[in-house]
Amino acid sequence: MTESLAITKFSDLANPARFLSLTGRIIPWLAGLTLCLFAIGLYLSFTTEGDYQQGDTVRIMYVHVPAAWLSMMCYTVMALSAIGTLVWRHPLADVSHKAAAPLGAAFTLIALATGSLWGKPMWGTWWVWDARLTSVFILFLMYLGLIALNRAMDDPSKAARVSAVFILVGFVNIPIIKFSVEWWNTLHQPASVVRLDGPTIDPEFLTPLLVMAVAFTLLFFTLHLMAMRNEIWRRRVGAQRRLAARMASREA
Amino acid sequence: MMALLLRDLKLSVRAGGGALIGVLFFMTVVAVIPFGVGPDLNLLSRIGPAIVWIGALLSALLGLDRLFQTEREDGSLDLILMQEHPLVLTVLVKCLAHWLANCLPLVIASPLLGLFMNMSEVAIGAVALTLLVGSPALTFIGAVGAAVAVALPRGGLLVSILVLPLAVPVLIFGVSASYAAVEDPAPFMPPFLILSAITLFFAVIGPLGAALALRNAGD
Amino acid sequence: MSHGFYIGLSYAVSALIVAVLIGWVWWDGKARQKELAELERAGVRRRSSAPAGEAQ
């Protein structure tokens, strides 16, 4: 019973028109919730005590870590959507991973920028080719490559299938990249460079961090749904333009 | 002429345009260098200006072969050739549009890559400045190559092969000016002025050569 | 050590990127809806939504 209900729900969602009206109702609530969580999170992150070792810079963590977390979650969402595109040929899956790529790139950029701004007072330099930073940077390049790939092709469903393949190949590759970058790093790394690990996280930092992480995640989903709506509209515009061209021929 | 500039800019930012790809290529090429030479920050900061310049040179050449080829494929080139506007001016405007859409983003992105290369602030500024002054020369030289190769089916690689040797002087003076800004004994101005002179020189020679080649490529 | 500067800058950068992102998504949605409305006005209808529109 519940299973069949789930299936009908799922096929309801498959209809883009249904999806549009559903998300139209959800998005305002989601946006409001995101806003509230951000308000709480920001308040908490500026009122808690600083770390005795890293000073106030620990506050950068409250944006940096959630952004880094999202950069990976976004790729996972894209990989799942890519499976949806290739296996079930679901049109919403195409839309989903295309809409997620710019969001992923933006959150990865936030992670990189805040990481760099954290690194400057800690290490004395803007950038080190540390294994973790380097992997995030490679992820950023992959996002940009995907955006370029999507832009380069006219036919949206063909573009979706091709980029889905690329997303999955990239997804399989991520552990390999991570491993090889770490290996490369330990090969070269002089022992003196300060690692970011530091002491284990105090529960005092944990609360604002968690609130901010949830806020960022909700922000991602809000924007993702909005971007998916835009993408559906974009396709609709394309289809109607083709229709307009055909109709003009018939009338003339 | 303004119309041509606007149209070319519009084309390069519309879907399928190459403006994004050049910057992406630039970032990727520069980003893989440390994996080859190792993450030694001192070494990277020493070779940084050279690497950023080579990366910019390669990515500036990336989209150049399409400069006239797209126009030829859809027949626009014929109409452009027939007009009474001086062809040299038309080519100059097309080069300008290409530079604005493809090379200016490289100049803007170069400070970021300078940070990755652990370059000092002065070196970053010097590289961005020399790129700003030197990259138009690359576009102008490339325009000649693109015009020569316009009728060839696989002109893309050929343009790079033709143009790279001609771009050597730009690379020499661009990189040496960047280093001169950091290392004390060498003066910055002489190589920088020579670089500017090269750009101005090619701003004249490039469009002339390209226009001549386009006139003779008719079939 | 002006840690405050780096903290402020990193929050500002994040806020800027998020603002650009939201602005872009918002603007994109508005632009697409405007295009749809224009097509609607030009008399183009989706076949499923208004089959009568095609007969004219």
Next chain:
Amino acid sequence: MRLKAQGLAARRGEDLLFSNISFDLGAGDALVLTGRNGSGKSTLLRAVAGLLHLDAGRVTWSGSGEAGRPGEACHYLGHRNAMKAELTVAENLSFWKTFFRDSAGGAGASVAEAADMVGLGGIAHLPFGYLSAGQQRRMAFAKLLVAYRPIWILDEPTAALDIRAEQTFTDLIKRHLRSGGLLLAATHQPLGLDNAQELQMTGFSDLPESLL
């Protein structure tokens, strides 16, 4: 207004495509080139437009007022449409309108009027790539209307067109001729013009072509 050609000859590679072709067109005259594939019709048209080097002979144009290269007084519609698929039709047409500018002695139609005249007024806001092949050809023809040129050089203008669109083209061409324009066209199908001169291209070397 006079377009004169004397003793034209052109080669493709080593082969002589045609030689010793002469014609003389005044205001309102039309010249239609016929002949087999490969007989050099397109080459002749491109040569008159100034896009090809002639082996021998010369083309002279004396318009109203200034005398210049004949190419500058011509509209050339080749096999390809010279429109960008990424831009909208209106953007394409208004670019060519500002880039061409009117020749002395006339004024072009506005972009919207030109699109109306080829029968596609309602869809100028669409990207050019969305149109069908026939619609693209008609929009390429609208390009001739947005800026005034006394000479029209048309290479297979009616390829990929249905009968009704062909009729539209013929009407527009007739209007151009009535207002004192000149026409050079290569075509397989008859364009339905009265009192047009016809030049049969035989496609061999050396023999002089016959002006019928």
